[in-house]
Structures are given as structure tokens and as C-alpha cells.
Amino acid sequence: xxxxxxxxxxxxxxxxxxxxxxxxxxxxxxxxxxxxxxxxxxxxxxxxxxxxxxxxxxxxxxxxxxxxxxxxxxxxxxxxxxxxxxxxxxxxxxxxxxxxxxxxxxxxxxxxxxxxxxxxxxxxxxxxxxxxxxxxxxxxxxxxxxxxxxxxxxxxxxxxxxxxxxxxxxxxxxxxxxxxxxxxxxxxxxxxxxxxxxxxxxxxxxxxxxxxxxxxxxxxxxxxxxxxxxxxxxxxxxxxxxxxxxxxxxxxxxxxxxxxxxxxxxxxxxxxxxxxxxxxxxxxxxxxxxxxxxxxxxxxxxxxxxxxxxxxxxxxxxxxxx
Amino acid sequence: xxxxxxxxxxxxxxxxxxxxxxxxxxxxxxxxxxxxxxxxxxxxxxxxxxxxxxxxxxxxxxxxxxxxxxxxxxxxxxxxxxxxxxxxxxxxxxxxxxxxxxxxxxxxxxxxxxxxxxxxxxxxxxxxxxxxxxxxxxxxxxxxxxxxxxxxxxxxxxxxxxxxxxxxxxxxxxxxxxxxxxxxxxxxxxxxxxxxxxxxxxxxxxxxxxxxxxxxxxxxxxxxxxxxxxxxxxxxxxxxxxxxxxxxxxxxxxxxxxxxxxxxxxxxxxxxxxxxxxxxxxxxxxxxxxxxxxxxxxxxxxxxxxxxxxxxxxxxxxxxxxxxxxxxxxxxxxxxxxxx
Amino acid sequence: xxxxxxxxxxxxxxxxxxxxxxxxxxxxxxxxxxxxxxxxxxxxxxxxxxxxxxxxxxxxxxxxxxxxxxxxxxxxxxxxxxxxxxxxxxxxxxxxxxxxxxxxxxxxxxxxxxxxxxxxxxxxxxxxxxxxxxxxxxxxxxxxxxxxxxxxxx
Numbered sequence: 001x002x003x004x005x006x007x008x009x010x011x012x013x014x015x016x017x018x019x020x021x022x023x024x025x026x027x028x029x030x031x032x033x034x035x036x037x038x039x040x041x042x043x044x045x046x047x048x049x050x051x052x053x054x055x056x057x058x059x060x061x062x063x064x065x066x067x068x069x070x071x072x073x074x075x076x077x078x079x080x081x082x083x084x085x086x087x088x089x090x091x092x093x094x095x096x097x098x099x100x101x102x103x104x105x106x107x108x109x110x111x112x113x114x115x116x117x118x119x120x121x122x123x124x125x126x127x128x129x130x131x132x133x134x135x136x137x138x139x140x141x142x143x144x145x146x147x148x149x150x151x152x153x154x155x156x157x158x159x160x161x162x163x164x165x166x167x168x169x170x171x172x173x174x175x176x177x178x179x180x181x182x183x184x185x186x187x188x189x190x191x192x193x194x195x196x197x198x199x200x201x202x203x204x205x206x207x208x209x210x211x212x213x214x215x216x217x218x219x220x221x222x223x224x225x226x227x228x229x230x231x232x233x234x235x236x237x238x239x240x241x242x243x244x245x246x247x248x249x250x251x252x253x254x255x256x257x258x259x260x261x262x263x264x265x266x267x268x269x270x271x272x273x274x275x276x277x278x279x280x281x282x283x284x285x286x287x288x289x290x291x292x293x294x295x296x297x298x299x300x301x302x303x304x305x306x307x308x309x310x311x312x313x314x315x316x317x318x319x320x321x322x
Numbered sequence: 323x324x325x326x327x328x329x330x331x332x333x334x335x336x337x338x339x340x341x342x343x344x345x346x347x348x349x350x351x352x353x354x355x356x357x358x359x360x361x362x363x364x365x366x367x368x369x370x371x372x373x374x375x376x377x378x379x380x381x382x383x384x385x386x387x388x389x390x391x392x393x394x395x396x397x398x399x400x401x402x403x404x405x406x407x408x409x410x411x412x413x414x415x416x417x418x419x420x421x422x423x424x425x426x427x428x429x430x431x432x433x434x435x436x437x438x439x440x441x442x443x444x445x446x447x448x449x450x451x452x453x454x455x456x457x458x459x460x461x462x463x464x465x466x467x468x469x470x471x472x473x474x475x476x477x478x479x480x481x482x483x484x485x486x487x488x489x490x491x492x493x494x495x496x497x498x499x500x501x502x503x504x505x506x507x508x509x510x511x512x513x514x515x516x517x518x519x520x521x522x523x524x525x526x527x528x529x530x531x532x533x534x535x536x537x538x539x540x541x542x543x544x545x546x547x548x549x550x551x552x553x554x555x556x557x558x559x560x561x562x563x564x565x566x567x568x569x570x571x572x573x574x575x576x577x578x579x580x581x582x583x584x585x586x587x588x589x590x591x592x593x594x595x596x597x598x599x600x601x602x603x604x605x606x607x608x609x610x611x612x613x614x615x616x617x618x619x620x621x622x623x624x625x626x627x628x629x630x631x632x633x634x635x636x637x638x639x640x641x642x643x644x645x646x647x648x649x650x651x652x653x654x655x656x657x658x659x660x661x662x
Numbered sequence: 663x664x665x666x667x668x669x670x671x672x673x674x675x676x677x678x679x680x681x682x683x684x685x686x687x688x689x690x691x692x693x694x695x696x697x698x699x700x701x702x703x704x705x706x707x708x709x710x711x712x713x714x715x716x717x718x719x720x721x722x723x724x725x726x727x728x729x730x731x732x733x734x735x736x737x738x739x740x741x742x743x744x745x746x747x748x749x750x751x752x753x754x755x756x757x758x759x760x761x762x763x764x765x766x767x768x769x770x771x772x773x774x775x776x777x778x779x780x781x782x783x784x785x786x787x788x789x790x791x792x793x794x795x796x797x798x799x800x801x802x803x804x805x806x807x808x809x810x811x812x813x814x815x816x
Binding site for chain 1: 352353354355356358371372373376386387458459460461463528529554555557558559560561563564565573575577586588589591594596639641643645646647648649651652
Binding site: 188 | 719
């Protein structure tokens, strides 16, 4: 058990015992070694269920709007989760003093899909973490040791805010910068090198697989609308049919609704059962909002969202088409 | 049991032969390596190995979206057009045992009640299923907990078992026999049969049951705390239901413009918040607790009461897809033990 | 009989107080401009939800024009300032999704600028004509739904 895990448990127990919070949102052991499950700890004696490891990937801020009115909430927050919480505070989905953000410096979550080599089964697997940050994966077919740093989730590798910026206390030492943090938009640039026709074909090939299960939307802390545009019957923007460009429109509009609000936590992409690279949509808008308006989501609870404001010297459209 | 062998190098020519008389659907690798069941072309590679694919053949019987009827014209002169029945027989390759059994559960719902679903029925009648035994379970699998197995033959016309350089093919029905008749495959030897049997047994041994399905059916309770425990984290997405080979709920909608339109049905799920919401706004399943309870109860109690068998064949897709690790095996273990 | 020649069909969101009035003036002044736009009058360019633009392409239109009051002249004081942030972002995002640059035009046209209206419409029509019909992709397994528009032939 790591020191950070001990600190998390002690902090959670203390906050509950002292009545400072009604619930602690954290992670507990999942049903298999490479998953954790969101935990809702309401009693100090249950704090021992909390874990901290390379599989604490969920963005728990998604539960904040659902828990509004349930009393004060302590949120175990990685850098991305903390920024989501800040976005929710900005948008009045939760009051600042209703959430205690327990910041956890993070050096990245493992992509569990990459624990197995192609075709290998993870059924019944055991995973032992090494002191050097390695993971030993033992299954019926043998044993392998992997470097966790080699199989990080892509959104972690690119993360620019892995030490929570806004928090009510940091539960550990600030984490070192992530290896890909200098080029968070490389994948976007790669797509932009294609022609418009090639890009259209790329997105259609990807979105063809979409089942309209809405796992992406439900996993996203910023998608909290009680009445989503996709579900409205009057006016009907989107057909429920999984056909033609309905899928395209769903993802295009959702991405646009997240412009300036997406913190790049990657949960949408992880939740997608069809491996659609949704983050490539959001990152493009993230970059545009940053370049045009100098705004990064989730760093300032008092900031006005960029599309909810303007400046007299904003760029004029002019005659250019784009 | 009668069986033949097919060398892996001969699969393509066999498929080509099938394509002369049938529409052939099989697992292929799409973008991002996601395997799904698609109609095969002459030279298309078919994936007949590996773990259970994330998509199931369910969508070839209940498509994600299906036109029920098309209408043209206005009230004074309106014409209706029903979708055509299948003209060609279909063969689906690479069907896992859990998915074949799942289709028999869909038969319960669509063909054994007072009203039958002819769209589903027509597809079922004109489709043959060629199975592929699983060598290894995928990490979420639990077919052995619900009376199944990685090489169960229920619902299949042929069953392939991978023996390295060749497949052992068990002939399970006359419809299956017709698919290999005239192809000149050698009969399976005793050694082949033993190898296949040993592989099946080894796969079963890897998966001791996680729970007792019969006990679960009796222990499902309306007011149990277990529902709330899991509902707290459930995001109300449709990943579990849409991937599930036995989930079958659908919505019916009309898409129309001034001079025509279609009535279609599309997948729906009891996990969506709006699923039971009525026109006036009342929703009998207001929170996720009711919805989680519904899904588990429907599959493990209500369908058992109606048809004598669960609406779940342990394929494990829901387990693997759930973004918040609601593991049905764990849920049912808790229900059986009346925990939480 | 020769196949009908394709003509671009462009949806124009015109704000009631400026660009729509400018279009009206162009009409009453008998100015000539291409008949390829279908006008949707909105109170303000700030009313235009990028979702409308995406919807237009989903339904098979070939181009979209959004025209509002010049900055500083908005009837509602600041509606067009919001549009000025939103619309170029939408243009670039849709380009990223494969909608070629030139199909979406966002510009200012005042109530008195009838000539400018005619000019803007001519320019966007020609730009879209050069690009050809906007081709949406339909999937083989999908049913043909009437929300899909066939290209308009005139």
C-alpha cells in the first residue's frame, strides 16, 4: 500500500468523523485487478475501502451534479478531475463551499487494454505493482513485467495539469511533468494534414461504429444537461436512428457544446465501447479556444466561460472562409 | 458426433463457395481493430480466432435501426411500403456459443409470445449459424455461471474448434451439413475429436461459476440494498444493453418531412432515464436504483418466470464495457448472498 | 433529356435588423444576385446556434451563410459579439470534420448595404459552386430516411 493511499484513507476518515463532509468520492477495488470502482464513502469506518493505484481512472466529478443537495462532498481529484470540478463550480452546478477538492498529484493512469498482448486474455489475471513503477501481469498463460510509463493512457501522457491546480489541499508532492505535455495537440495536427475529403472519410469511418449508447455523454462531467439536445422530441434535432449523418451530428454538436469546457480527461473515449477516438474532436476545439481566446478550461472558478463572453477586440471574420 | 476437418488454408475457398449460394456474414476487423460481424466480400479476410468480439451477431437479427415501413404522399393519397423479406439465406460465421444461446433467448421474446415478430422471425428462419469454440475466456466472461460453456452447441448448425493448423467442425444439424456438403472435407479422426474435446474442457475449467443462477432467481428482491449500492455509480448509459446479445428493447419513431417518411425502430435501453418516461412527464422508474433493479430482475427473475431460462448467457460484454465497473458477476454474487 | 444541372443550395441566416433588411433592400432595388439562398430570418446573428449550421450539412445543403450587423450596431447591443466568437469557431471545427472552407460564410451586412448583400451572396454561391455538391456519406446498412435531401436540380 502506497503512502498516498494511507493519506487518502486517513484524510477521508477524518473528514467524515469530524462531520466536515457527508460523503467522500473516491476509488475502491474493482472486480478485477485492472479496474477500480467509484466509491461513495459515508462512514469513517469504511474509509479503508479507498485505494489509490494506476487504475483510478474515472473522473469522479461526474457525480457532483447528481449529489447536489446531499451535503458537503469530498472529491478525490486528480488534475483532470479537479479541473472538471472547477468547471462545474463556474457553471453553478455545485457551490464552491459544497465540495472539498482533495487534490492528488498523478503520474498517469494505465491503459488497461494494453496490459494484454493481442489476443491474450486477461481472465483471472493477477497484477503486482513493483516499487519501480512496473506492473507484473500474471495469467494462466505466463507472466510479464511492463513499465507502467510505457502503457499510460494517451490522455495522461499528454496531460498538462497532472498536479491539481485548484484544490483544498494537495495530498502528496507535486507530480513531475508528463512526457507528452509539450505537444498536447499533435494528433489534431496529424488529422489536419489530410485533405477535407480524407478527413470526412476518416470521421465517417469512425462514427459508423457509434451505437448511440451515449456512454461518452454520461461519462462526461460537463454533460449534465437534464434535457440533452439529442433527446429532444420538439424540436427534433436528431433522429434516434443510427443512420446516415445522425451519428456525425451527435458527436459534432456534443463536441461543440464542450468547446472551452472540456478538460481532456478522456473518459468519453475510455467509456466508448467501440473505441471511437472522441478526444480528437474535443482537443481540436480545446486548442482553438486556447489560441483564439487565451482560455484553458477548469483553472479559475471565477472565470467566465469563453463563449459566454466577448471582447471588443476579438478577431473580425473578414473575408477569410475559415 | 459426426465431424470433419478444414485446413485453415482452405477457409477462404470454402467461404467463396458459400458466397455463391448464400449471403455470408463473418467477423472482420474494422477501424481501431474493433472486430464486428459484417457481410463478407469474396476476398475479405474473416477473423476466426481470438477472444469473443465486442459486437455480437444480434444486430443481424435486431438491427440497431430498422425501417418498419415507409410512407409517401399526403393524407389524400398516401402509399405505404413495407421492407422486403430476405431473399437470400444468410450464413453467419464465427458465432460464439454465448451468442448462439442468446438468440434462443431472443426467440423466447420475439417468437414464443402471443404476438410474434415477423421481421425477426424471417431473419431467424433464413439464417444458419456457424459457431467457433472459445479457447480462452475474455476477462468478463461467465457463461458457465448461467448453464453455458465456451463450446456449447445449443443453437448452432456447425461448431468450429481451432486445432492449430485446422478446424475440427462438428455437424450439429441438417442445415449445417448442407453448408459443408460437396466441399470434400476429410472426416475428423479420433485424435482430432479428442483434441477438440480436451480444448473445450480446458476452457471450461478456467471458468468456475461465479454464482448459482437458480439461487439468484429466488433471491432477487424488490427492496434489497444491493440495487442502491450499484445504482450510485451507474451512469445510465446504454453500453451494457446495446452490447448485450439478449437485450432487445426498442423504441419506435417516425421521421418525416412534408411528403413522406419512415417509421423505424431502434435500440433502446431501460437504463436510459427517459425509457419509462410518459407523455405527461410521469416516470415510474425515477432514479437509477429502479433501473438497475429492473435490468437484473428482468434478466434473472422475470424471464425465468416466463420462459424457464435467464435472459443472459454470460458473454461478459456488459462487464467489460461498463465505464464504472458494475460487474454483473459481482452484482449477482451479492444478490445470491443477500449482501449489501 | 439532359440531366438537370446541379445548383448550390445555401441556407442564409439573416438577422432581422440588419442583414435581412439589407436583403430586402436589395430586392426592392431590383439588384440581381443568385437565387441559390434560402433565407431564415433570425432576430440576431447571436441567435444562430452552431447546431443549426451542423444540421444544414446533415440535411444535405451545400453551404451556409450567416450575416449579422456590424460590430457595434447590433440591435441587441452585443448579440453579434457572441456570434463573432462562435461562428468562426464553428467554421474551423466543421472544416476539421471535412466541410471544405468556403461552404460557410460569416459576415456583416447592414440594413443599407443592399449592394454588399448581393455581393456576399454572389461570392458564397460561387465559392460553393466551385466546391461542388456537399456529399454526405450514407452507410449501406442504414435505411434511407427522408431527412436526407437529394441535391436540388433547377
